[in-house]
Amino acid sequence: MHNPQLNKNGELAHLLSIEGLPQGILTQILDTAASFMEVSARDVKKVPLLRGKSVFNLFFENSTRTRTTFEIAAKRLSADVINLDINKSSTAKGETLLDTIDNLVAMHANLFVVRHASSGAPFLIAEHLQRIGRDDVHVVNAGDGRHAHPTQGLLDMYTIRHYKKDFTQLRVAIVGDILHSRVARSDIHALTTLGVPEVRAIGPETLLPKHLDKLGVHVFHDMNEGLKDCDVVIMLRLQNERMSGALLPSAGEYFRHYGLTPQKLALAKPDAIVMHPGPMNRGVEIHSAVADGEQAVILPQVTFGIAVRMAVMSIVAGN
């Protein structure tokens, strides 16, 4: 089956999902990101790679944080960035998603960064672009429904590689609401592709998807067991809406079982790193002593995220 993310030379044309990407492409993105790390640290944080290109941030779902990271990354590549608050736009007037896309393509858009509440929306757009023969226009998925958040997955991989060097010796635990998390899904595919031998999922039964074992993931309901001897602990954000729902007794109860405290973290390897996609709920999924502690690499994740997004945008626009 043809992979809609790759062009006919097998190069990355769109970043829609980590699932199905070969290891070589993941490594290419991480290596390119490494080369951009010093740009953001410069006095003049600019490279001219996308100068004069039009990048559209199409956020059908609100996310200031993610939009901002893409906006910064695009501006550091010297692109012209147009933010479209789609709630306010023509979609509200009954225009279809693909009519909106056709219009923006007619304005000579070069790259769409798409966040959408519906799983698969960025795929639809990429397929449509292919159907109308516009292989010069590219799509980057900035999170679609519960499906995927590939740039978050990639920045997580960048972070792990930065601190642990070699993927093939690691034990990585992902903790929390994996059922509703596109981050978890992207991380699991990336970790597997990059050769991590043991991926663990830790959480209450109500927040874990069924059939995780088919992805090669080891399931733990007891956090103490699950954290044992891990090299990397990826904490997930507990969405506020879950806490008041039937899926969980209370935030306090959740914290008691699955909140990462210094005591629980002590069960992992002494040099284990702690990651979190942000924004954090301190006292819900993570104790402040861990969030601000020496093993946390949560802020470096943000820094790496800019470089990874610059890498993805420059790679797809260059192919």
Add this chain to the structure above:
Amino acid sequence: MHNPQLNKNGELAHLLSIEGLPQGILTQILDTAASFMEVSARDVKKVPLLRGKSVFNLFFENSTRTRTTFEIAAKRLSADVINLDINKSSTAKGETLLDTIDNLVAMHANLFVVRHASSGAPFLIAEHLQRIGRDDVHVVNAGDGRHAHPTQGLLDMYTIRHYKKDFTQLRVAIVGDILHSRVARSDIHALTTLGVPEVRAIGPETLLPKHLDKLGVHVFHDMNEGLKDCDVVIMLRLQNERMSGALLPSAGEYFRHYGLTPQKLALAKPDAIVMHPGPMNRGVEIHSAVADGEQAVILPQVTFGIAVRMAVMSIVAGN
């Protein structure tokens, strides 16, 4: 009477309305737009004509689509663009429109792109600028009430000239809610000025203004009759609010009478083009087979729209 759009040398100082503009100026704008067409197709879509100038998008009425086209056009001219969401701004605090303008002029604004629900608001601003002696500050009307939408009118003319070359042999039909349409009003003035010999208005009596004949427009209530032998068919968007009102029986009924289907389109000339200002209501005023068909030039309109807006902004700011 002095035309407030022209400076004392008879050059375009503001674009407020197509009504009253001489043919020479319309042609100048279309010719300039033609010269900008290749900029958007370039790898680096930039010319430095407005470098360091401050363009303010003053949208008192919401329109993501129109604002975006002006923002792109201004950025491709290298201007600094400031988007002002006026609902949030000082006007809400009781400041008058002209006090807001005075303040922005004091910030060294060069060009205002104005969308306003009240007919005549851009005129008021242009007159005020003249009164305070600021002939270095310019106004472009991006749609005022039911009055005018001159850049849409101009991009429609660009589209017609592109496909039909000569205005003086054409039969052009405008179909739909002409009563509430500033696009129709701008199109009628432009078509007349450019020498189109026959302009037709097609729609139910409740959606056509009285006295269209005084503008030289031929009125048709039967769409089959009206489309006969036309070279150009301009479909208008049916506003959702009309459909639930007393003016129309229902969307289905409207489509049956005035929706453009392949069958009805077959009554026009075989090489007739179909235009629409967007966003389209598929199945209301236009059938998808027409919208996506070979005679539709709806997406080229969008592309031409960027070039036309670049032309208008560079001409007024250069005069």
Add this chain to the structure above:
Amino acid sequence: MHNPQLNKNGELAHLLSIEGLPQGILTQILDTAASFMEVSARDVKKVPLLRGKSVFNLFFENSTRTRTTFEIAAKRLSADVINLDINKSSTAKGETLLDTIDNLVAMHANLFVVRHASSGAPFLIAEHLQRIGRDDVHVVNAGDGRHAHPTQGLLDMYTIRHYKKDFTQLRVAIVGDILHSRVARSDIHALTTLGVPEVRAIGPETLLPKHLDKLGVHVFHDMNEGLKDCDVVIMLRLQNERMSGALLPSAGEYFRHYGLTPQKLALAKPDAIVMHPGPMNRGVEIHSAVADGEQAVILPQVTFGIAVRMAVMSIVAGN
């Protein structure tokens, strides 16, 4: 006690409040602003001082006008500007203010422009930056609660110096709702620091803070007395919410007592200037004949405001 606004060399690292700043720094800002005045009047309104730097407008409280002036100033310094509408952002998801700041610092922010409803929020941010050792990141207070609005205070000083040259011979009156005004507070500290011998506060008892005399301010409840022989009259905006509250009988009554009319202004010196931070309530705190009269310097204040904000941003980012 250490002044959090100054670095160890005594240079301006953050602009948080005029209170506590030495006269030399105020004068440095005014002199630098003077050198930027011609940039905005140029054809290409750009200097490359902040090229490639990332300026974040963090507006936790809505203010299109102030945000716009900072955005323009930053763009004229060639910075990349990111506007964050914080109501929409992670703060709404329960993230703490300092976690948000940490994230933006991790994205290599250079400068935060902060507007916040809580007095002291910019101080908290500056202290936090110092605590985490990031003396390369700077904070400019764009208005915090009732506390301070230092760039407004500075542009007011620029205006007074421009028209009156010497601060040490002046009688300056501030009229209106001083109790709730961060502008008044910043003006009083600036006027005192720059050596103005007589500062007057005019308003009803309900709108004046207690203990103004401790700041060396002369209090007047009768406007006719208070305006007598003044060189400078600074009118304050009467917030709409005050007018319906218990603090004031009515807008009409307020205007009768404290609205600046030509008659009342005649009591000041013949060459007195009239200032207002905007947006004006014509007919409430100021008569249109005064607002548009020869003694008003309200629009020049706006022009000077851009230069002053360019000066502040370039000075803190350069230190």
